[in-house]
Amino acid sequence: MILARIQKLSVAIPENLAEMLEEEIIFGRLKSLERLTEETVAARYGVSRSPVREALRLLERDGLVMREARRGIWVSPMTQRDFDEVYTCRIELEGLVAKQAAESADIEKKAEFKNLLSELKQAQARNDARQFFIVDVRGSLLTYTLAGNKTLTRLLGGLEKQALRYRYHAYEQDPKIIQLSLDDTARIYDAITAGDGESAKAMTENLIREIWQSMRAGIRDAFGEG
Amino acid sequence: MILARIQKLSVAIPENLAEMLEEEIIFGRLKSLERLTEETVAARYGVSRSPVREALRLLERDGLVMREARRGIWVSPMTQRDFDEVYTCRIELEGLVAKQAAESADIEKKAEFKNLLSELKQAQARNDARQFFIVDVRGSLLTYTLAGNKTLTRLLGGLEKQALRYRYHAYEQDPKIIQLSLDDTARIYDAITAGDGESAKAMTENLIREIWQSMRAGIRDAFGEG
DNA sequence: GACCTGTACATTGTATACAGTATGGTGTCG
DNA sequence: CGACACCATACTGTATACAATGTACAGGTC
Structure with a gap:
């Protein structure tokens, strides 16, 4: 399971989550404007929403996702x-x-x-x-x-x-x-x-x-x- | 109360918190290397730790605070x-x-x-x-x-x-x-x-x-x- | 038929409870 | 007297529960 790999590599789950999501976005497995709901991501990696939220903040910082308050988060478009x-x-x-x-x-x-x-x-x-x-x-x-x-x-x-x-x-x-x-x-x-x-x-x-x-x-x- | 002011201005508590803390740091009321414990900040502004954590992530992004995993957060030094x-x-x-x-x-x-x-x-x-x-x-x-x-x-x-x-x-x-x-x-x-x-x-x-x-x-x- | 309104649902935002780890002090042993 | 180990404590990290809001759809009205 992916979670086990996370825990082995490091105790910093949000950073590792962010890294994985970054890869997904960079290599196009997550496509432009695709929505990222916190719960879906959390379920997929077997963690709770708390570290997911922090990971998404990190992605936002690096311009890979866009957030609209109370509406959600989407993969940044490429133009x-x-x-x-x-x-x-x-x-x-x-x-x-x-x-x-x-x-x-x-x-x-x-x-x-x-x-x-x-x-x-x-x-x-x-x-x-x-x-x-x-x-x-x-x-x-x-x-x-x-x-x-x-x-x-x-x-x-x-x-x-x-x-x-x-x-x-x-x-x-x-x-x-x-x-x-x-x-x-x-x-x-x-x-x-x-x-x-x-x-x-x-x-x-x-x-x-x-x-x-x-x-x-x-x-x-x-x-x-x- | 400050919280009321936050809620009136906007629903985005983390962003507002971050803005206030930024001011405190820029104008020197929070000094270099001063520690910011999540609970203290939360109590001071009358909110829980969740939005405080997000606000501190924002400050980290802008280089105003430094985080050491599982140790805490300090105001970035000036050198x-x-x-x-x-x-x-x-x-x-x-x-x-x-x-x-x-x-x-x-x-x-x-x-x-x-x-x-x-x-x-x-x-x-x-x-x-x-x-x-x-x-x-x-x-x-x-x-x-x-x-x-x-x-x-x-x-x-x-x-x-x-x-x-x-x-x-x-x-x-x-x-x-x-x-x-x-x-x-x-x-x-x-x-x-x-x-x-x-x-x-x-x-x-x-x-x-x-x-x-x-x-x-x-x-x-x-x-x-x- | 088009538009408005109300309601149910999905999802984000926040609070709280719990777990794990770093730190400082105290006690014991060499 | 010094060093090391252990324990208590405080804090961060994570999970979960709850609140609030935005969205979509159904129903009604003009």
């Missing part, structure tokens, strides 16, 4: 407008975090990028998109850790997940998009490891902008302009 | 390090929101900046720092509305409040800081109203950077480097 919002913010914040990560002197942690990159390549070779994105998230977390900026990390946490929804959708539409994503990621990792902050920032901004533009038309066709 | 984090993020995001606000065609809303500016001047003339900051926040909200970027607004909400703590402290130390803040704000409002996005962005970034630098030493002396 080109929202996509643009997420990516304009990402350009600024990912650029900043890349710069600060590059300025870190923690060589050991930086070395970890190499392992991640090979894991990404393996996932790509196996056409395992899900694994690819999971490793990609670990790369982001590593970057955040290197930057050592808690405030920035907090803000980015609320962007990454929504961004992943769009990226995963784009991959399903056209697997080649991962190729672009991998090349970009490799270059960013290199820049950070090299320690050149300004360069890392500029490269990150440009690369995210490229991905943004390359995905934009497909997002509009799939979800509308919003 | 120069945290101050730097907040302001480096603000530079990027406030610049972006100013640009997007400037690009809005909503002339009626833009006209509102004039009223806000005169209210700010009045508050300054009366040396009413509290009122000054309240109006200032309204100005930020107007800018966010003009920008029309929900994602950006969500992120900035989690920065503004922490930033206000530092700004209020700085004012208490040296009221002249408001003069700088007012001039800056007026220039930003003008740039947005004029509709020149790139200019508004650059000006905002520069002005926030100026405020940052002018406050930095005082923050370190008061709270340490962290």
Whole structure:
């Protein structure tokens, strides 16, 4: 049973619940505008409504669900407008975090990028998109850790997940998009490891902008302009 | 009784609770590292622990309190390090929101900046720092509305409040800081109203950077480097 | 037939009861 | 006298019970 797994992993049920629901949303098993009633979620995971409510607050914080007072909670819609919002913010914040990560002197942690990159390549070779994105998230977390900026990390946490929804959708539409994503990621990792902050920032901004533009038309066709 | 006031204003108790606690923290009535036990807060406002827990989640989202699992919740500390984090993020995001606000065609809303500016001047003339900051926040909200970027607004909400703590402290130390803040704000409002996005962005970034630098030493002396 | 109104139901919001864990003090043993 | 173990206590975390509200549908009226 899933609950047992929760309890083994950690005592923090709301955080684990939120994590599972995040995955469901990112990988499209929970669809846009699908309703999430507290009791249904609670029953599904074998817990009471209390931790479910807290988990849903966490998802709301990260923009994955929308709440209307006394009416309920729905999975946030995906639209080109929202996509643009997420990516304009990402350009600024990912650029900043890349710069600060590059300025870190923690060589050991930086070395970890190499392992991640090979894991990404393996996932790509196996056409395992899900694994690819999971490793990609670990790369982001590593970057955040290197930057050592808690405030920035907090803000980015609320962007990454929504961004992943769009990226995963784009991959399903056209697997080649991962190729672009991998090349970009490799270059960013290199820049950070090299320690050149300004360069890392500029490269990150440009690369995210490229991905943004390359995905934009497909997002509009799939979800509308919003 | 406070509860009655809550119920009259809105049915959303957690949001109102959070707003009140935010004020307490921003204006220093709740001090750094002061513990917030759920029961104490609940008793103080005449509600049960359930809405208090939700309110504290909201404060956590905005970085005003820190939670340690199964240990409790404390008001977030103020340090120069945290101050730097907040302001480096603000530079990027406030610049972006100013640009997007400037690009809005909503002339009626833009006209509102004039009223806000005169209210700010009045508050300054009366040396009413509290009122000054309240109006200032309204100005930020107007800018966010003009920008029309929900994602950006969500992120900035989690920065503004922490930033206000530092700004209020700085004012208490040296009221002249408001003069700088007012001039800056007026220039930003003008740039947005004029509709020149790139200019508004650059000006905002520069002005926030100026405020940052002018406050930095005082923050370190008061709270340490962290 | 369209619109309004009232009522039943589903669901969120809040309060309370219970369980589990961290902390501080006290006592005992080395 | 110091260190460790144990217990009491206070608090967070979770479950459940209760209240309030929004929604949908049925019935009635114009």
